Amino acid sequence: MEKNKYHTLLIMPSSPGKKIIRLSLPSFYWKMICVAAGLILLWAGVGTWSLFYHVKITKRCCLLEKEKQTAKSQLEEERQRLTYLDGQIKKIRKQAVFIQKFLGMEPHVPGKGKIGQGGEEVSPKVSSLPPDLQSSVHPTPLNLACKEISGFPSPKEIDSVSLNLNQIIETLQIKQKKLEYIPSVSPVDPQKSWISSPFGIRISPFTGKKQLHLGIDIAAWKGTPIMAPAKGKVVSVKKRGLMGLTVTIRHDSIYTTLYGHLLKSNVKKGQVIKRGDVIGYIGNSGRSTGYHLHYSVKKNGKHVNPFPYMVDWDNNHALFVSSAK
Structure with a gap:
């Protein structure tokens, strides 16, 4: 070793x-x-x-x-x-539906119901298709895909709200153009005037007998401005006997307004005016017991009560008119 x-x-x-x-x-x-x-x-x-x-x-x-x-x-x-957005969209949706109903519009509602299916059906036993060939359409996944996210509006609902608002805007624009020609405010400032005689049957201050009054008498101080209650065209500026100096405005094919007992006019025949333009001043021309404006409204050629077309008058004025009848 x-x-x-x-x-x-x-x-x-x-x-x-x-x-x-x-x-x-x-x-x-x-x-x-x-x-x-x-x-x-x-x-x-x-x-x-x-x-x-x-x-x-x-x-x-x-x-x-x-x-x-x-x-x-x-x-x-x-x-x-x-x-927060979900709450705001729901709030806007409710407001849109309310405005549409107010305007007489039909709210747009997203399509509901089952997805469209149809066609002739054949029993699988007599079908010529191979048994291992399955349909490419599966209802269950499609239904799941169509389900909405809980607590938040779907894109369809948001699009529906947007469409409703667009329709409201278009309708309001159309109605706004029409409203420009409809008498809707008092021709005299309500804070500087009062109604001395209403529309309809009254006791005449001149004869003491019942008489049909075809307008409203609005009393005010001498020289108080008289304003156009809507857009239109002056068709007449002249003296009319007992009515004194008058101005007549044709607003559209439906409405015509007349203003009597003027001190003086501020417009000419053929002049186009808009709501709020001064057309004359309170006077006492013609047969009158004091300074006031005789205001009458014709709708489709017939005299109507002007008071519903004076939306800027408050309840106190309305009560006064009611008591005067």
Whole structure:
């Protein structure tokens, strides 16, 4: 049996005079020492790398956690915003329906009911289609796709509200043009005047007998401005006997208004006027007991009570007229 070979390790001191250290071991031990040192270095490297990776992962986790909290906060804000918008859209929808009913319009409602299906049906047993060929239409997923998100209006509902509002705007624009030609305000400022004689049967201040009064007498101070109650065209400016100086305005093919007992006129025949334009001033011309305006309204050629066309008069004036009848 051969003897083990020895290897000697000499450690030379850096300072002279010191003893040299000799370490003599069998080659087998040196191999074990080298393997152990390699394993230690490997363990140290792996540990260092693991520590570095752990620190990196920890930082990444912290960053992701912050991003998660930020996203959660933004999601909550978005949810609150959508809830607010949902409430506003529902409110607008109710207002739109109310206005449409008021205007006599039919509200637009999104289509409801089942999705259209039809056609001739054949029993699967007598069908010529292969048994493994299935229909490409699946009702269940389609129905699920048509379901609305709970608590928030669907795009169809939002489009419906938008369409209703557009229809309302178009209708109001049309009605606005028509309303411009309909007498709707008092020709004299209600705060500076009062109704001295209503429309209809009254006791004549001149004869003391019952008489049909075809207008309303609005008393005011001499020279008080008289304003056009609607858009129109002056068709007459002249004296009419007992009615004194008068102005007649044709507003459209339906309405005509007359203003009597004027002090003086502020318009000419053929002049186009708009609501609020001064057409004359309160006077006492013709047969009159005092300064006032005789105001009459004709609808389709017939005299009607002007008071419903004076919407700017308050209840006190209405009560006064009622008591005067």
